[in-house]
Amino acid sequence: MNQMLEDLKKELKYEKTNSCVQCGYCLPVCPTYMTMGKETHSPRGRINLVKMVGEGRITDLSVLEEPMNLCLGCRACETACPTGVEYGTILEAARAAITRRKKFSFPVKTLRNTIFKKVFPSKSKLNLLTDGLWLYQKTGLQKVAQKTGITRALPFNLGQFEAITPTVTSPSERRNRFKRIPAKGEKKYTVAFFTGCIMDAMFQRINDLSIALLSHVGCEVLIVENETCCGALHAHSGEMDEAKVLAKKNIAAFEKEDVEFIINNAGGCGAMLHEYDHLLADEPEWHERAKEFVRKSKDISQILVACGGVPMNKELPGRVTYQRSCHLTNVQKVTKEPVQLIESIPGIDFIEMKDKDMCCGSAGIYNIVNYDASMEILDEKMKNVKDTHATTIITTNPGCLLQMKLGIEREKMGKEARALHLVEYLAEAAGIV
């Protein structure tokens, strides 16, 4: 029995919970504590529940399931924590332990396997899915579906998301990207661009603009072969083994190219890449390689600033606010550069919203699997957005971008407001289209 508890402690990374002194400094920054209003859905509360399991007071792990599932994983608590508790590690260990013991029904298991092991890691499968989406949008089927109300009947409230799905580029455009894009003018850095899976499938235009911007500021940009999904969605869902497999594939793929930086434009993916060394800490043959990968991995805003900013020639009308990517802020700790870039736009009317660091409720696929909880958080966010009277909401992560579009849709602000990725806005101001 004692040995079992010791094993469970290890599995849960119990020793990490000891650095929580339960001061409660994480409470004011936790979106779910704010909307759900109880300690059970606070970082301190969740860490305590893990402690209780580790100490044998709670014997049924399923007691943890709801509190852990309803956590956004935004990790704002880590930024607020005065004692440096590794909340993300504790959360992921708890989720993995729950997932391991959970008996999924056959259809759910099959779906999880398909999504996590087949779709996200495969460029070709994602491409196929996106082809379908492209057809759906181009053939007028979308309009028919929307008009007939079929979309409202989709499960998981997917109908809500259908309306905000970005217009995707055509299959041929997506498959015919150059592998090496030269720097405009004098070359400052050679970089690899991490295209991402969802990002590349759904937001290829933003990826293309990112590459154009990088080239514009003096980077030679490489697209690496055999790149795969970053593994973030796997890690957040307790599928740690699969996340490790993907991390190794990416490390190996990017090692092949001689580049100074590996650039991404998605806060969530970037955060995952940023922590490959933690993920592979127990694997000596990979740990050093992971560290080197992490050292090179940067958000696009960092490299744009490092290259001296983006030369811009266009004044853009309207007021702008910035909804931060939690994982860019709290995991990658990139906070200054995006603001610096926004403020460098000539004649910009930039205003910060209240609780600017608070999560929007997107959080990977949280808004799909925990729709109601996510919408409560989004509604809080939109109140603060509205107060700014901004007409453009800038984001730094695809999930946040979709969520902001959804927020605009919910608030019926479609006529006066739009949500953009930082890259799109910068490209607009720099005259790159």
Add this chain to the structure above:
Amino acid sequence: MIDKQAIEDIKKIVKTGRVLTEESDRYSYSFDASFGTHLPDVVIQTQEVQELAELVRYANEYKIPVYPRGQSTSLSGGPLPVKGGMVFDLSVMDNILEVDDEDLVAIVSPGVLTSAIHAAAEKKGLMYPPDPSSSHVSTIGGNLAENSGGPRGLKYGVTKDYVIGLEVITPQGEIIKTGGRTVKNVTGYDLTKLIVGSEGTLGIITKAILRLIPKPPSSETVMAVFNSLVDSGRAISKVLSSGILPAKMELMDQASIVAVENYQPSNLPVDAEAIILIELDGHPAAVKEEAEQVAKVCREVGAREVIVPQTPQEKAEVWKARKLVSPAIVRIKPTKISEDATVPRSQIPEMCRRLQQIKEKYNIHLVVFGHAGDGNLHPNIIADKSDIEEMQRVEQAVAEIFQAAIELGGTLSGEHGIGTMKAPFMEMELGASGLDMMKRIKEAWDPNNIMNPGKIFAEPGQKLVLR
């Protein structure tokens, strides 16, 4: 343990709020920022005072323990439900916050954050002075129950000095009002002051009237570096007897300076034994002159360096170093025992000396940083909870710190409260008769002992346990 019928009855009483009974919820209300896990039977969240009063009447009838709680930042065990029963999560009562700039008062419900009161007062050019360092998390209800203070206590006093009226649910479930909206009020016993700091053992505060003062227009900071900790203690005494009353006087000893430098290099002199940080507030011309005078006094006592930061950024930089102490020291070892034994100002140098002795005697990691100006030194012990032998030494050291403070004419607690942590030491400070008078008050108010039982008064044989 209360039965199913009681839970059903409670659910009937709570019409507007929530009654939490799930295992995950009960465990989430079983702790505070001190030590120990105590599982409540049920957690209640409601904004309705009438519902709370009815629950207390019910609890009094069936002798069920009632534990009022804010956001559980307590360092003394104040809100811990040590005997099970009901926890009232009063943090949900954050609906009233009115600032009246004619009467110079704020009317607040208990779940309002202390920092929200600060902000609301400042909007009208006023100030609510008590500033516990957890004010962005702590509720005013918790501050009132524990009579909290902070750095500004030196000049402005603590929570009790700013409370002039309360609404309280008695242990019999009656709703009473004490005091009022006037600064002067001598009608009968001062129940307001009795309730403030009674740690929820006499009733539940459901509303408070707080006194506000005009916000000082300007402030200056002085930082002085000392080669000797005892000299820094002397500097503190000397400044305070020179006709100047700073708003804050904070001390960092060598262990805390080194910890900060190791954690986040801030250009602090690691070979110095102490740094004191002084903030002066008031009229711009006055604080400028006072800052110069303070600097002069520090030099005379033997400060090796005195810095008066000029720009707001420089000032912020200096105070940031002080703020980094807490996070820095827990990097050494994870368990932090924060004490708040307090001594008269004249005894600060002697207390510093005794603390060094205790540190060596028990071979513990002891860091001193705190509100030195008011004698509230905050010795912090850094340990590892999983090391039982070390924790035993820590328990002995804590007992000896209390003893030293009392021998020097001081007190067990300057601002954290007694709770469970310091209950075993009460008689040492108060004497048997003094403690008995307090017990008699408790018995008269709450004959069934339902209000926050297990706090302030130790059970026979109760000892400090940090394991």
